[in-house]
Amino acid sequence: MVTAIEIRSVTKTYQRGGESLRVLDELELTMDASTFYALMGPSGSGKTTLLNLVGGLDHADSGRVVVGGTDLGSLSGGELAQWRAENVGFVFQGFNLLPVLTARENVELPLLLAPLSKSQRRAQAERALELVGLKDRMGHKPRELSGGQEQRVAIARAIATDPKVILADEPTGDLDRTTADSVLDLLQRLNRELKKTILMVTHDPQAAGFADKVVHLDKGRLGRIDDNRAAAGRA
């Protein structure tokens, strides 16, 4: 199995009111390519922090974060921005889209950073929207979309540049059960059909059930890793 993400002895501390808070503590974790991971843990356990490090949005204090063979610690701010544009797609919890742009324009945003013509960008954005089943809504502004539709547009944007890794921070946190399930279903399909490596933070055990593996984080350290496929195989 190819390794997609390597976390090697990563430590991250935040300074708060003169007090230093160790959010990630010498964390060790290896994630396989083309696998759907759910990241669970109590609030404040460092899930978002870890996701941001893997996505190159933040630097670790020590240790190494290697994604797709690239050591993120070796990249400068500008290089890191370019690396993000080419290698990862993000889906956040709520307010993912720029309110002044239509669904299609939001999906086109990351494509602006790729060497594509206007028509290529357009075609690629429409393909991504078609994949999430929202091609007919591409002219709508975010406030004209439902919460579930918004998240699906965000997913379309995350896959528009065809990155290998998709990072999602509580993508279904604001959604009702049925809507959440359809979004999770979509993520699962992206993993199965397009072989995306997905790392999804969630508090919801049912959401975690859509993943291949569930990583538990506790106080900045790795807890157990559940393998849903193995469990399913045993059952």
Added chain:
Amino acid sequence: MPWKLLWRNVLRHPIRAILTVGSVATAVFLLCILDASYRGLDAAVADASKTRLWVQSAVSLFVDLPEGYQPKIEAVPGVKDVVRFQWFGGIYQDPSNFFAQFGVDAAKWSANYPEIELVEGKLADWEAARTNCIIGRDLADRFGWRVGDHVPLIGAIFPRTDGGVWDFTIAGIYESRSVNIDQGTLYFHYEYLREGLEQGAVQGPRGVGVFLTCLHPGADASAAIAAIEQTYENGPQRVRATTEAEFQRQFITMLGSVPTLLAGIGSGVLFAIFFAVLNTVLMAARERTRDVGILKALGFTDGSIAGLLLSEAMLLCTAGGAVGAALALLSNRALWSFMSAFIPGFSIHTNVAMSGLALSVVIGALAGALPALRMRRLAPVTALRSEA
């Protein structure tokens, strides 16, 4: 599409955008007017004659001098002519129709004001009848008067004893070749007024408001002034003599230190606008913190995001500056006809309007720089943590 994003962000709050553009436009427009007034006043002083002296009562402009002063003033070395000059203060139909009227010695007055040119009628036409007058081009345009028309005036200072109105006939129309001399005045024969007073047909103060004392070219103005003032140093009424240039200057300084005031107002306006724009841009940047986080996560560089905010501020200010400058230039003609009565040299210069535009671009850049730098430095993680 970052440009599309820029445009949409601007239009997201159309009222706010319009107010910002409007305030910058107003500022540039006002600056153009201030500058035109400043230049106009300056030109008036610089251009004013130094060979014409205004000899008046030392008490006040509103106190007349006895007619008998004239020969002694004429005897002062260097003096070529003395023209009697009297403020009439008549009312045409309604006080709101105000315009100035002066009684003068027509021939001498004309001879000593080469800047004034009769474009319709001749001096001889004016002199043909005692009741004749000449009027300025602007005054003619204002009331649609033509040569031959009658101008009935109610004598406010000089009422007629029969209760009737004064009746002047327009014999000529003049234009001014100097920024100092307006085109909105009526000049009539001083003699006509004097006769009326003498014959008892008119009531009112007897005397001369100003002896316009015209010097020979090259004459020493300060020596003449000293001599004239000395003549009546011990009364019966002391006089004050000033060159027309000095008179203009004093009139202007009487309004306060106008140039300094204008410059102060100008910089105050700019300062206020700068903070208004800064406030708008800061507000816009704050509500877009989340957007900035998303853009950074997507891989947009810090520089391009900062550029977006900077461009937004510059776009708003440039638009405002352009509107203000265009408005100023387009209304120059209309403003001139209104302002030139007070400030004869009033004119909005194209390069001033352009400087106003340039200044608004600079204001946009300065106001946009602060939020742009802030957003540039903002860590993506911090931006994303902010609630929209």
